Amino acid sequence: MTQMNTADVIIIGAGVAGLSTAMQLAGRGAKVIVLERDRVGNGSTGRAAGLLGQLRGKAEQTRMLVDGLAIVKELEKLADVEIFVQTGSLRIAETPERAEEISALVEMGKSIGFDIDHMSIDDVARHLPYMRTDDLVDACYCPTDGHLQPAELAAAYLKVGKQRGVRCETNTPVTGIIVEAGQVRGVRTAAAEYFAPVVMNAGGPWSYLNAELAETVLPTAAIGHYYLTTRPDPANPVDRLSPAVRDRELRIYTRPESGGLIVGIYDAEPDRYDMGKLPADFDMSRMKAARDSLQVAQLIEATHHRFPWINERTPMTITTGIMTFTPDARPFCGEMPNIQGLFHCSGFSGHGIVQSPVIGLIMSQLILDGHSTYDVSSIEADRYFDMPGYIDRRDIEDRCAAMAGNYYGKVERPTVAAGGQAAK
Amino acid sequence: MKVLVIAEHDGKSLRAASLSCLTFAQQVAQATEGTVSWLVLGSQATGVAAEAAKFAPVLLVESSRLARPMADSCAAAIANVAKNHNVNLIAAASTSFSKDVLPRAAALLGGAMASDIVRHEVTAEGLLFDSPQYAGAVTATVQLLGSPQVVSVRSSAYPAATPAAAPFGIEAIAMEDATLASRCEFVELKTKQNSRPDVTEARIVVSGGRALRNSADFEGLVGKLADVMGGAAGSSRALVDAGIAPNELQVGQTGKIVAPELYVALGISGAVQHLAGMKNSRTIVAINSDPDAPIFDVADLGLVGDVYEVVPQLIERLQSR
Amino acid sequence: MKILVPTKRVPDTDQKIVASDDGSRVNVEHIPFIINPFDAIALEEAVRIGEQRGDVEVVAVGIGGEGYEQPLRTALAMGAQRAVHVRCDESLDPWNVARLLQAVVLRETPQLVIMGKQAVDDDANQTGQFLAALLGWPQATFASRVVVEGDRLTVDRETDHGIETVRLPLPAVVTADLRLNEPRYASMAGIMKARKKPLDVIAVGDLPVAIEPRLRVISYRSAESRKRGERVKSVDELLDRLTQPGAALHKRG
Numbered sequence: 001m002t003q004m005n006t007a008d009v010i011i012i013g014a015g016v017a018g019l020s021t022a023m024q025l026a027g028r029g030a031k032v033i034v035l036e037r038d039r040v041g042n043g044s045t046g047r048a049a050g051l052l053g054q055l056r057g058k059a060e061q062t063r064m065l066v067d068g069l070a071i072v073k074e075l076e077k078l079a080d081v082e083i084f085v086q087t088g089s090l091r092i093a094e095t096p097e098r099a100e101e102i103s104a105l106v107e108m109g110k111s112i113g114f115d116i117d118h119m120s121i122d123d124v125a126r127h128l129p130y131m132r133t134d135d136l137v138d139a140c141y142c143p144t145d146g147h148l149q150p151a152e153l154a155a156a157y158l159k160v161g162k163q164r165g166v167r168c169e170t171n172t173p174v175t176g177i178i179v180e181a182g183q184v185r186g187v188r189t190a191a192a193e194y195f196a197p198v199v200m201n202a203g204g205p206w207s208y209l210n211a212e213l214a215e216t217v218l219p220t221a222a223i224g225h226y227y228l229t230t231r232p233d234p235a236n237p238v239d240r241l242s243p244a245v246r247d248r249e250l251r252i253y254t255r256p257e258s259g260g261l262i263v264g265i266y267d268a269e270p271d272r273y274d275m276g277k278l279p280a281d282f283d284m285s286r287m288k289a290a291r292d293s294l295q296v297a298q299l300i301e302a303t304h305h306r307f308p309w310i311n312e313r314t315p316m317t318i319t320t321g322i323m324t325f326t327p328d329a330r331p332f333c334g335e336m337p338n339i340q341g342l343f344h345c346s347g348f349s350g351h352g353i354v355q356s357p358v359i360g361l362i363m364s365q366l367i368l369d370g371h372s373t374y375d376v377s378s379i380e381a382d383r384y385f386d387m388p389g390y391i392d393r394r395d396i397e398d399r400c401a402a403m404a405g406n407y408y409g410k411v412e413r414p415t416v417a418a419g420g421q422a423a424k
Numbered sequence: 425m426k427v428l429v430i431a432e433h434d435g436k437s438l439r440a441a442s443l444s445c446l447t448f449a450q451q452v453a454q455a456t457e458g459t460v461s462w463l464v465l466g467s468q469a470t471g472v473a474a475e476a477a478k479f480a481p482v483l484l485v486e487s488s489r490l491a492r493p494m495a496d497s498c499a500a501a502i503a504n505v506a507k508n509h510n511v512n513l514i515a516a517a518s519t520s521f522s523k524d525v526l527p528r529a530a531a532l533l534g535g536a537m538a539s540d541i542v543r544h545e546v547t548a549e550g551l552l553f554d555s556p557q558y559a560g561a562v563t564a565t566v567q568l569l570g571s572p573q574v575v576s577v578r579s580s581a582y583p584a585a586t587p588a589a590a591p592f593g594i595e596a597i598a599m600e601d602a603t604l605a606s607r608c609e610f611v612e613l614k615t616k617q618n619s620r621p622d623v624t625e626a627r628i629v630v631s632g633g634r635a636l637r638n639s640a641d642f643e644g645l646v647g648k649l650a651d652v653m654g655g656a657a658g659s660s661r662a663l664v665d666a667g668i669a670p671n672e673l674q675v676g677q678t679g680k681i682v683a684p685e686l687y688v689a690l691g692i693s694g695a696v697q698h699l700a701g702m703k704n705s706r707t708i709v710a711i712n713s714d715p716d717a718p719i720f721d722v723a724d725l726g727l728v729g730d731v732y733e734v735v736p737q738l739i740e741r742l743q744s745r
Numbered sequence: 746m747k748i749l750v751p752t753k754r755v756p757d758t759d760q761k762i763v764a765s766d767d768g769s770r771v772n773v774e775h776i777p778f779i780i781n782p783f784d785a786i787a788l789e790e791a792v793r794i795g796e797q798r799g800d801v802e803v804v805a806v807g808i809g810g811e812g813y814e815q816p817l818r819t820a821l822a823m824g825a826q827r828a829v830h831v832r833c834d835e836s837l838d839p840w841n842v843a844r845l846l847q848a849v850v851l852r853e854t855p856q857l858v859i860m861g862k863q864a865v866d867d868d869a870n871q872t873g874q875f876l877a878a879l880l881g882w883p884q885a886t887f888a889s890r891v892v893v894e895g896d897r898l899t900v901d902r903e904t905d906h907g908i909e910t911v912r913l914p915l916p917a918v919v920t921a922d923l924r925l926n927e928p929r930y931a932s933m934a935g936i937m938k939a940r941k942k943p944l945d946v947i948a949v950g951d952l953p954v955a956i957e958p959r960l961r962v963i964s965y966r967s968a969e970s971r972k973r974g975e976r977v978k979s980v981d982e983l984l985d986r987l988t989q990p991g992a993a994l995h996k997r998g
């Protein structure tokens with residue numbers, strides 16, 4: 001093969017995960033080739049609503065996302081773009097259990113210096129005049145949260161990456177992973193072979209198929225997700241700087257978009273997809289919800305409860321896409337124990353956009369240094385490796401779908417676990 | 425074959441599209457050793473008939489009942505003439521007028537109709553037509569069974585006919601009022617001659633993206649280019665969000681879905697949500713200063729350049745044409 | 746008042762559609778089928794008229810093979826009260842669809858038929874006008890606003906020259922254009938109720954219509970796949986390309 005097709009790291013997939021890692025790696029001088037089956041950011045990234053909420057149930061995860069937002073702001077300077085819109089965000093509680101959850105989150109957040117506090121229901125009503133608040137018992141507010149357009153984030157990663165020498169080839173599906181004596185050598189496409197000692201699988205929903213190319217198992221599943229976007233309605237104006245809202249009891253989240261409102265739902269019984277059965281030229285941006293989709297009906301019903309002016313007659317578009325879930329809703333980031341040089345970077349459920357800045361940094365550290373400045377024990381790629389119940393596709397899918405179905409529903413018990421030092 | 429071409433006019437002059445349709449009819453007539461004539465319907469249409477006669481013989485039905493071209497009366501008139509004159513093929517340019525009237529006339533004549541044809545072929549088995557389907561993704565070659573055959577013709581597929589050396593004759597046809605009665609009552613026509621067309625209606629859409637720095641630049645570059653091209657102005661979400669372009673101009677997933685003949689993207693990166701609104705456009709032109717912008721992947725023609733330099737040049741060249 | 750809404754089942758044309766290699770058909774195996782988007786608009790309009798007036802029965806009609814239950818259930822979930830499936834396994838041209846619809850209209854005696862201006866598969870734009878002519882009813886095509894007052898309709902029509910307003914008596918045929926409304930997604934209650942709503946099946950042989958083909962498709966071919974991503978070097982080259990014969994800025998005549 002030609003010299004041109006050799007690199008230090010080959011990344012499969014030009015979504016936010018692949019592109020963020022490519023940018024970080026190139027920033028440290030690595031030669032990186034990104035191979036993308038379709039167009040840049042046309043997987044889950046192209047479907048995402050773009051909410052950037054930093055608050056997580058665990059302190060070290062929250063810290064990571066706080067650092068991630070700092071990386072986004074740095075990126076804005078490097079790429080000379082303005083993409084992050086700071087709106088603040090709310091979590092609301094309608095039951096005593098949810099109120100407890102919020103109190104614990106506020107305590108956890110404060111303990112690590114994250115800007116968060118309770119907000120009175122009257123203040124919530126003032127912030128969001130278009131939202132029903134009479135059934136709320138508590139709320140908390142994170143002023144530094146916000147949102148961005150995922151396409152713009154992907155473009156910014158790529159722009160800076162290219163300045164640093166990243167090569168990105170689109171319309172180039174990886175069809176084989178070359179492994180010799182337990183060590184990765186490169187990848188194969190229809191037209192060529194590419195060589196590198198490290199291959200990173202950032203294939204989003206397709207990641208488990210990519211793992212199969214190397215005859216290994218990655219326990220992720222492709223799970224459907226829906227959100228609606230209302231058209232601007234002069235009778236119910238939505239300020240473009242209105243805070244995002246997360247209502248876990250109703251399983252919905254929302255943010256302003258184009259003068260209307262985005263409302264997304266974590267379904268109790270989400271759609272499942274068999275990525276291997278989709279046509280080779282499957283284009284996620286062409287996915288469409290049926291007019292009598294049960295999921296959409298549930299989404300509209302939950303939305304109507306919280307925003308009574310929205311119902312099935314409200315002019316809206318429905319976006320549906322595919323997320324990548326894992327059995328515990330935490331991603332897989334790191335090297336596989338059985339194949340040297342094969343790294344996974346996948347399984348970001350509904351939070352791959354917000355996680356991508358810091359994940360890119362972490363992956364670059366794991367690949368170049370063999371360890372990270374962050375505590376990555378909860379996201380290691382091999383945490384289910386060879387475990388019974390995590391090998392068969394059906395089992396994996398059931399576990400991931402169950403996790404997805406429980407995702408917003410279950411009440412969190414925030415922990416202020418030790419460890420997890422922030423970088424710097 | 426005896427071919428009848430329905431002349432579309434505004435009471436004063438023929439519409440250009442009808443002249444392209446006449447070319448189609450002349451080609452068929454020539455290949456089948458047949459004849460072509462116009463059918464002019466109207467209330468005071470002698471002027472139009474005279475203009476049409478420069479190109480082909482005219483059959484003229486004049487009646488006060490045809491002052492407004494209502495589908496039921498026009499279809500009845502067409503069917504009546506077709507039967508009495510043993511017409512084999514009826515054609516009209518594919519316009520909102522003929523899309524309304526022609527199928528109704530076809531139904532009165534047995535229902536053999538092909539829509540929006542872009543090509544024809546005279547074979548031993550008869551006429552074959554190419555008709556685009558699936559929003560243009562597929563072209564079907566079809567044959568009509570039964571007579572007369574009725575076709576609407578996409579005018580861009582045929583050049584305009586040229587006038588003959590001497591005018592042809594005009595034959596007035598008398599038709600009973602009862603035949604021409606319409607149960608539809610015309611109330612009004614709201615034309616929007618002077619304002620820019622709506623993005624979803626226009627043949628040409630010129631859209632601006634974040635490259636445009638303020639409303640004045642948007643109007644001066646995007647709006648102006650739209651005007652000289654005779655099209656609509658559109659925008660990406662970025663400009664709507666920044667308050668530079670009004671909401672109703674937004675093209676994309678949460679904005680308008682458009683499929684014009686020409687879509688010009690000025691300083692738009694080509695995010696999937698934007699592409700969702702315009703990817704079915706016939707021809708896409710992108711002007712962007714970033715040679716790697718994803719919009720270039722979907723564009724038929726891309727020009728790498730600064731919109732602030734390129735667009736004024738385009739406007740100037742187009743104005744001096 | 747009874748409103749009949751013909752609903753066609755079509756492949757989602759936003760997906761990549763190509764002809765089969767031998768040209769005998771269009772490949773739709775991997776394409777999801779949906780209710781024809783213009784028919785969904787027609788249905789929405791009928792349902793809204795019903796919601797305003799209260800005394801309206803909306804009947805969705807589908808003519809075709811097995812899969813037709815799906816769009817009819819969708820129509821019921823969106824608010825139609827009843828559905829009629831004319832079971833016909835052979836593929837039909839617009840003329841024969843219109844004749845079968847005529848037979849259904851004569852059975853059902855609705856005052857109004859609202860249907861899509863065209864189906865997005867064959868893009869024919871004929872069936873509504875055919876049906877109006879066969880019934881001898883007035884028609885209002887390409888509607889962007891429909892108002893029912895007593896036994897009259899006022900309709901705004903989209904034409905090449907602007908919005909034309911017409912008034913016509915019932916019974917009538919209206920065809921729906923894109924801007925008439927934005928169809929809803931069914932509500933939970935709508936989906937639940939749809940399961941119990943009647944969906945009658947009529948065998949095509951039970952209607953007094955003998956199928957008489959008028960349009961035969963000889964072959965299909967995919968549109969020349971666009972050559973994308975071409976670059977031009979200058980404004981002049983760009984204008985040259987755009988003003989060539991057949992191009993969008995070519996001056997005709």
Ligand SMILES: Cc1cc2nc3c(=O)[nH]c(=O)nc-3n(C[C@H](O)[C@H](O)[C@H](O)COP(=O)(O)OP(=O)(O)OC[C@H]3O[C@@H](n4cnc5c(N)ncnc54)[C@H](O)[C@@H]3O)c2cc1C
Nearest residue numbers: 013015017037043044045049050051174204321352353354
């Ligand atoms: C509807 C929806 C809403 C969402 N909302 C949010 C949100 O508000 N906030 C948030 O943080 N997250 C959100 N998410 C989740 C987020 O979109 C994902 O977690 C994130 O985009 C994952 O990025 P990725 O790079 O891992 O995957 P992707 O974006 O899917 O990228 C993977 C890429 O790999 C390519 N690929 C796969 N296999 C191969 C191969 N063999 N060869 C070449 N290329 C290959 C694919 O084509 C694809 O482009 C949402 C997701 C969905 C579906």
Ligand SMILES: Cc1cc2nc3c(=O)[nH]c(=O)nc-3n(C[C@H](O)[C@H](O)[C@H](O)COP(=O)(O)OP(=O)(O)OC[C@H]3O[C@@H](n4cnc5c(N)ncnc54)[C@H](O)[C@@H]3O)c2cc1C
Nearest residue numbers: 633634635660661676677678679691693697713714730731
């Ligand atoms: C749920 C959702 C719905 C959305 N709906 C829509 C929608 O309906 N419509 C829509 O458009 N977007 C929509 N978006 C947003 C979309 O993702 C992009 O953010 C948006 O399209 C970007 O707009 P843009 O191309 O103008 O800006 P950018 O992405 O910032 O691109 C600007 C481009 O201009 C180029 N440029 C800059 N200066 C110049 C110059 N002087 N000359 C030439 N080129 C220059 C740059 O190279 C760049 O490519 C939606 C997003 C989400 C998440």
